[in-house]
Amino acid sequence: MGVTLYYVIQLFLTSFQHQSINCIYKDPHRNLCLFLKNTESVIIMKFEELSFPEAPKLGTIPGTKSLRLLNRQREIEGSAVSYPRSIPIVMDEARGATVKDVDGNVFIDFFAGAGVLALGHCNPIILEAVKRQQNKITHTLDFPTEIRLELIENIRNIMPGRLKNNVKIQFGGPTGSDAVESAIKLAKYYTNRHSLIAFEGGYHGMTATACSLTSGKFWKEKYLPMIPEVHFLPYAYCYRCSLNRTRNNCNLECASFYEHILEDPHSGVVKPAASIIEPIQGEGGSIVPPDDYIKKIEEISRSYDVPIIFDEIQAGFCRTGEFFSFQHSEAFPDILTMSKALGGGFPLSAIAYREDLDIWEKGSHIGTFRGNVTAMSAGVASIQFLKENNVNKHVNEIGTFMLNEFKTLEANSEIVGDVRGKGLMLGVEFVKDKETKKPSPDFAAKAREESFLGGLLIEIGGHYNNVARFLPPLILTKELANIGVEIFKKAINKIERNFN
Numbered sequence: 001m002g003v004t005l006y007y008v009i010q011l012f013l014t015s016f017q018h019q020s021i022n023c024i025y026k027d028p029h030r031n032l033c034l035f036l037k038n039t040e041s042v043i044i045m046k047f048e049e050l051s052f053p054e055a056p057k058l059g060t061i062p063g064t065k066s067l068r069l070l071n072r073q074r075e076i077e078g079s080a081v082s083y084p085r086s087i088p089i090v091m092d093e094a095r096g097a098t099v100k101d102v103d104g105n106v107f108i109d110f111f112a113g114a115g116v117l118a119l120g121h122c123n124p125i126i127l128e129a130v131k132r133q134q135n136k137i138t139h140t141l142d143f144p145t146e147i148r149l150e151l152i153e154n155i156r157n158i159m160p161g162r163l164k165n166n167v168k169i170q171f172g173g174p175t176g177s178d179a180v181e182s183a184i185k186l187a188k189y190y191t192n193r194h195s196l197i198a199f200e201g202g203y204h205g206m207t208a209t210a211c212s213l214t215s216g217k218f219w220k221e222k223y224l225p226m227i228p229e230v231h232f233l234p235y236a237y238c239y240r241c242s243l244n245r246t247r248n249n250c251n252l253e254c255a256s257f258y259e260h261i262l263e264d265p266h267s268g269v270v271k272p273a274a275s276i277i278e279p280i281q282g283e284g285g286s287i288v289p290p291d292d293y294i295k296k297i298e299e300i301s302r303s304y305d306v307p308i309i310f311d312e313i314q315a316g317f318c319r320t321g322e323f324f325s326f327q328h329s330e331a332f333p334d335i336l337t338m339s340k341a342l343g344g345g346f347p348l349s350a351i352a353y354r355e356d357l358d359i360w361e362k363g364s365h366i367g368t369f370r371g372n373v374t375a376m377s378a379g380v381a382s383i384q385f386l387k388e389n390n391v392n393k394h395v396n397e398i399g400t401f402m403l404n405e406f407k408t409l410e411a412n413s414e415i416v417g418d419v420r421g422k423g424l425m426l427g428v429e430f431v432k433d434k435e436t437k438k439p440s441p442d443f444a445a446k447a448r449e450e451s452f453l454g455g456l457l458i459e460i461g462g463h464y465n466n467v468a469r470f471l472p473p474l475i476l477t478k479e480l481a482n483i484g485v486e487i488f489k490k491a492i493n494k495i496e497r498n499f500n
């Protein structure tokens, strides 16, 4: 009976794909209503129906089946595997902001595949778009397809201000790192220069150029040589100002230092091909600089004729309550990198750039998987979903709620030094001592572990690996947000009790 119903629904779905009629599809399993019109989904969706209702639900963690598979992975997969070393979970099924492991434990997911799953796990809108595309064609190199052009039009259209419908798009390989490679390559082509400027705390990926632009020393020390002539400047990490200023008396001297480097003939830095910056830093510890900092960086770049690249791979696509995080300032990039949420949860990356930069020749940046049409279809559905469900407003509401809850921790806890973030890109920084701000990677790791045991998935990052990072799916409901925050608070209380 269940199987028959499934096929009736599939038939029903395929039958309207090419028709210009209004149809209503009711998903019997998830109780969702999708209203589809002219193959465009006009979606009225209850976010609470996207996740497993029973979350969190916990037995033994990790259970016996999980342990067996984790051990087997250790035996047969390379030792650079990282996440399961700190979060011992074997995922089996996932919905919305929840994940079920192979032993039936159900977790709340505040990590969402490192920010990839903006619409949550297995969002039916995405699954429908993927199926629709996969029944047509799945690999097209960079030949045009309707869905490719639709995605390009959509990306051009969501650009704010003077960039709207005024950028060129280039798809690269499927990861964010490749978008960074192509952004740098384009800037080098355009300027005929080679040196580069990046910022402390920045993370841009693991390929050679992207890793060279990433500030973490851990990745570089054994991976030498990096590409030459990359210079790191202070970022506005006001909790730990590199210049020892406080926000009230600093006059953004960190940004002024950038100007000094470009201006002084003896700064040692030749005129760069580009500067690359995250308008809100992700892996560096969810660091939100003052809005006028990014504007100042942009203005300095312009006045010295240095193309500025905004890396929106993590913060883009409504993560911070705006389509792109640079929209919190009045700054605009020359080149913008995108990935993670761009493909609706499927691998895809791209750059958008000022049309006059488009001087590179045919084949300058190529790759077999440049523009995966399945991900493009998911990407179109995702952008439509983000717009039609007013996801920015939702992100701001839930993000503010969570931030305020974490602020109470900052006020009351001896080990929480700073709480920050925008939208649903939040961070809680752990210290051994609030006066000295001595970083505590141990408390952060313990917070991750205790959260996991309480049924909540989070990750850690930051300069000293001492920041609990929160990147939940953007469809997170207030109810799940609240349960997750309570689990996290309990974890902190437990750490404090053991600490004292």
Ligand SMILES: Cc1ncc(COP(=O)(O)O)c(C=O)c1O
Residues within 6 Å of the ligand: 114, 174, 175, 176, 177, 178, 180, 203, 204, 205, 206, 278, 282, 283, 311, 312, 313, 314, 315, 339, 340
């Ligand atoms: C800001 C930023 N840039 C680039 C990357 C690299 O993307 P990928 O891991 O897909 O190569 C990341 C990944 O976390 C990122 O956060």
